[in-house]
Amino acid sequence: MQSTVTQTLIKLLTRKNLSRLLGLYIAWILLKYRRTALGTTHRKDLPGPRGWPLLGNLVSIITVPLTQIGEYNMSMHEKYGKVYSFTVPFKGRMIHINDVEILDHVLRTNFWAYEKGPMLQQTLADLLGRGIFSADGAHWKWQRKMASNIFNVRAFRDYTSNVFTHEAKIVIEYFNKMADEGKVVDMQEIFYKFTLDSFGEVSFGQSFGCLLHPEREVEFAAAFDRLNTIVFDRVIRADWKIREAVLGLQKQVQHDKAIITDFAYNVIRERRQQGYHKQHRDLLQLCMDYTDDQGQPLSDEMLKDMVLNFIIAGRDTTAQALTWMFWSMHARATKDAAEIQAKMRHEIDSVLQNEDPTYETTKKMKYAEACMYEALRLYPSVPRNIKECVQDDVWPDGTKVEKGTFVLWSPWIMGRTTAIWGQDATEYRPERWVESASKPSPAQFPAFHVGPRICLGQQFATIEGITLASMLFAHFEFELVDPERKPGYVPGLTMPMDGGLPVRIKRRQK
Numbered sequence: 001m002q003s004t005v006t007q008t009l010i011k012l013l014t015r016k017n018l019s020r021l022l023g024l025y026i027a028w029i030l031l032k033y034r035r036t037a038l039g040t041t042h043r044k045d046l047p048g049p050r051g052w053p054l055l056g057n058l059v060s061i062i063t064v065p066l067t068q069i070g071e072y073n074m075s076m077h078e079k080y081g082k083v084y085s086f087t088v089p090f091k092g093r094m095i096h097i098n099d100v101e102i103l104d105h106v107l108r109t110n111f112w113a114y115e116k117g118p119m120l121q122q123t124l125a126d127l128l129g130r131g132i133f134s135a136d137g138a139h140w141k142w143q144r145k146m147a148s149n150i151f152n153v154r155a156f157r158d159y160t161s162n163v164f165t166h167e168a169k170i171v172i173e174y175f176n177k178m179a180d181e182g183k184v185v186d187m188q189e190i191f192y193k194f195t196l197d198s199f200g201e202v203s204f205g206q207s208f209g210c211l212l213h214p215e216r217e218v219e220f221a222a223a224f225d226r227l228n229t230i231v232f233d234r235v236i237r238a239d240w241k242i243r244e245a246v247l248g249l250q251k252q253v254q255h256d257k258a259i260i261t262d263f264a265y266n267v268i269r270e271r272r273q274q275g276y277h278k279q280h281r282d283l284l285q286l287c288m289d290y291t292d293d294q295g296q297p298l299s300d301e302m303l304k305d306m307v308l309n310f311i312i313a314g315r316d317t318t319a320q321a322l323t324w325m326f327w328s329m330h331a332r333a334t335k336d337a338a339e340i341q342a343k344m345r346h347e348i349d350s351v352l353q354n355e356d357p358t359y360e361t362t363k364k365m366k367y368a369e370a371c372m373y374e375a376l377r378l379y380p381s382v383p384r385n386i387k388e389c390v391q392d393d394v395w396p397d398g399t400k401v402e403k404g405t406f407v408l409w410s411p412w413i414m415g416r417t418t419a420i421w422g423q424d425a426t427e428y429r430p431e432r433w434v435e436s437a438s439k440p441s442p443a444q445f446p447a448f449h450v451g452p453r454i455c456l457g458q459q460f461a462t463i464e465g466i467t468l469a470s471m472l473f474a475h476f477e478f479e480l481v482d483p484e485r486k487p488g489y490v491p492g493l494t495m496p497m498d499g500g501l502p503v504r505i506k507r508r509q510k
């Protein structure tokens with residue numbers, strides 16, 4: 001027998017009452033999430049653009065062209081200050097920061113409270129696998145410890161610097177030919193080939209030979225560049241799965257992934273076949289000789305991930321820094337371009353005295369370093385970055401950050417912020433690096449990151465950049481094909497110059 005209470009409930013469960021209940025529930029959800037994304041809470045204490053009901057700020061994110069993402073985020077900081085936040089369905093709350101003290105807190109002082117986290121690991125998996133860039137905790141620590149062995153002064157002095165000089169000579173030979181034939185050269189393409197060949201030689205014992213065919217497309221590089229853009233989209237957009245399905249991008253992803261994976265497996269296979277006979281172990285040999293706590297060697301898949309992560313680190317970043325540096329030093333937009341070039345050549349002539357650069361002489365070329373770092377300040381190769389908070393935290397300005405919040409910062413924006421760099425922040429002026437009594441802290445100049453995960457290859461990149469730039473300035477003069485052009489960037493995890501850097505080359509008249 002049914003109780004009277006149950007009978008009354010059954011009577012009340014009419015279709016009309018059910019729709020009323022549903023209506024009330026929807027109204028409650030809409031009220032609760034009237035300005036934030038589903039699953040997030042409204043935070044009165046955090047400034048930021050008002051969101052749509054349930055969608056939060058998804059619409060603004062989708063509608064901003066990715067080529068304008070830096071400018072958009074900068075305008076948000078101008079409007080809301082050094083900390084602003086927005087919410088996105090299925091991703092949660094994102095807090096953007098543009099402040100030296102807070103960035104230092106997040107990346108250094110309270111390092112263990114912020115990780116790359118599962119969202120980034122999943123979205124980047126097709127490109128980075130389980131390599132150092134997306135790893136956290138113990139898995140990150142052993143990779144960093146092992147790799148740091150190749151970045152020592154002895155290796156730079158005895159070997160690495162000589163590889164840079166050797167590869168730069170191949171570039172010079174090609175530029176001589178181009179100068180004599182009066183042909184236009186895309187410098188960015190040559191820089192990519194130079195950094196890939198140099199990195200291959202130093203880390204895997206073989207140049208990839210890209211500079212031997214400067215006009216030929218490198219299949220690995222083209223596949224990598226396409227994947228880079230697709231993967232970046234995944235980090236930024238919450239709707240990437242739908243987008244990729246609609247645009248049929250999955251096929252492209254699998255195709256490009258197969259190319260870069262095969263490339264890495266080939267490097268490993270060749271080393272196994274040929275063996276290793278040198279005294280000084282390169283990066284690949286360190287990885288292949290490594291055993292874990294149980295004495296087990298790395299799996300081929302892990303070796304492949306390590307190889308790929310390092311190729312990515314070693315190729316793009318430095319080539320892009322050189323591209324923006326050469327553009328900045330020659331563009332009409334740079335007030336004192338001619339004077340900057342003259343100072344650079346004066347330093348090169350007096351330090352090198354017609355000799356090839358060495359580890360020691362690259363260390364003496366402080367103006368060349370200033371030209372490179374000034375380009376990295378305005379056009380950082382990793383223009384934006386993200387970490388996930390894994391323990392509730394409070395920032396130096398009192399902002400409360402809950403576990404699960406994403407924290408974003410942009411070296412591109414910080415490099416253009418007058419509060420950090422003064423009124424002429426947007427001007428390319430290498431002198432600021434030589435005039436200043438002290439170097440900026442990593443948090444003031446975060447192009448190479450900050451804290452325990454600071455770039456392992458900063459010295460490598462600096463020596464490589466100065467070696468090539470000094471040899472090129474010593475031998476040639478450059479003229480931009482369009483000196484008025486203000487190039488944009490290709491959206492991605494790094495910052496390639498859109499359209500490359502077409503130049504005409506002349507042999508230098510001394």
Ligand code: HEM
Pocket residue numbers: 132133144147310313314315317318321376380381382385446447448449452453454455456457458460461
């Ligand atoms: C101008 C050139 C370069 C710039 C601007 C640069 C910048 C950076 C940045 C911003 C990070 C942090 C990335 C992140 O964790 O999200 C990083 C990490 C790293 N970089 Fe570089 N990099 C450059 C060149 C290089 C080179 C040439 C190498 C290798 C030879 C290298 C090796 C690494 C490695 C291994 C890490 C990972 C460190 C870790 O997670 O512990 N970098 N770099």
